[in-house]
Amino acid sequence: MSTPEQSQYSPSPTVILEADKSTGEQPMELFIVDEHTENYLALQAGGDFDRGLLTGVLAGIGGIGGIGLGLFSFLKSGDFKGLNIMLAICTPLCMVPFLWETLRPLPLPILFNRRTREVYFYHDGELFHTPWDGIFTIANEFQIVGAQIGSIQNASLEIRVWKFEEPETALMINLGAPFGKSLALQKGFWEYIRSYMNNGPYFDEHGNHSDSDAFVKSQLTVRFKMSDSFKNTLAKIKQAKQDAGGRNYLSGNDFLKLIIEPIFYPLAKIKELTYSIAKSRTRNLWPSLVTERLKANGPTTRLVDLECEKGA
Template structure:
């Protein structure tokens, strides 16, 4: 178990073999970089900032493939109907196709949502849910480790990867700690980009909810914030729809149409059901996520909620929960037959 950022830094340097590719960042001091746009922002307002996790990005893939297989099955059935009388086996095709669409969607909608990483300005805390367990950290004095490294293989050659990580402790068990990556997908992330992402988070927590590209406080949303929030809302479905425009753009340029553009154009139609299914589940997830936080988090995300930190109430809260559990066991002992 890695207890703090210093040990995390030492562990990373031992793995990558160079301290020049890693840097320790502190919440109380400027990094010297301008804030960079994090690509995973789910929400940002006067109270909190929410970052999507990697698991949230891939949520809905099962439903997407259900939409793909089921959707093509429905299209095939309609073609059969259009060209002649459907047989009884063809109606089974329709039934199986509809079930292929509905069953994965229903199952994923009942699964616990992927909760984001939340930065709470009111209480100056960070919250994270790991398999139903609440982890948290106090912003004041927290340190992060940004580092980059290279991965080499015979197919893609040398690719730079990078992570931005902090240490959080489990609510009710402070010695249980995890290293949390704040930067999303590692591929293509350079150290300067990671430091800029940290500076964005630092500006939000220390300067105010709204600021410009230099990190100066603004009274309302700046264009920089608007662009950041817009880029954070781009989904796989948006990328699929955008790829359809590349063919027209190359036609206008008059230099011919490349094979990769044609493949992207065809893929945008073939993969549209997958993207649509993922978009549906992720939208449902975002609507449900707020209600799945523990009560101690929900009330602190309320504008009129308590301002005490989880670290301040942790001991009393766990003692109260243990007392309630002991009372429940005692009642069960008295009511159950001997």
């Protein structure tokens, strides 16, 4: 098997990052972490980040809007006919996309298990893994150049994993999409993973162990959530009112947000609920060897140890 320096990469800057050596960067979450728990860290893999959007649009706007029209018709005429018609239309409009998006499994995440100090990845129905101790990742920086987009800096971050009980089969997997990221950003994300695995589950801005989850929360809450947009607008307007000292503080832009954002709030909440249910159902796809090791009282033996016992 070729070493990283002899791999397929181009002469563009390539850096080998190790589990027990600091990158010199501050830990930084790059909107990839799906779950940060005391026992494991789950990184989104395989896309499908917009799961739930269709349900949110059809149910949050079409369904609620249609039922609202039905209620308006009932209040105006006292006749249930209009309301019944809208319910007959909106019920399948809401339920069909909801069932379609929740019953389809999401791509399983990349799991970093603190308890057993190993990494899991599920690919095409096959389990891959690698021990954390001694792991290294390859950070490769490159540019995409085009007539319309100009030059865009990118950097990949990859680790190697082996198929369970078939170590002659290996995969290189990306820890998140490389597009639009610099080498410094990828080093910061690797530092986030290192801090979690070596000093976690919680740590400070320097990667040192912390009993407080304040820094981790500050990283995870930066991710934009559409459902928080209206709340953030209200907080901004409240602060503007205090700063204005009673003068006119409401801008035209803020006024439009107060009208538009409540309309999209149901869409956002339904999307998040749909994604959460789909993610919960997807957890059942992991082999029992993995799920039992994610529990606080589960086995601590690594998969590589099981392979050694079987002579793989």
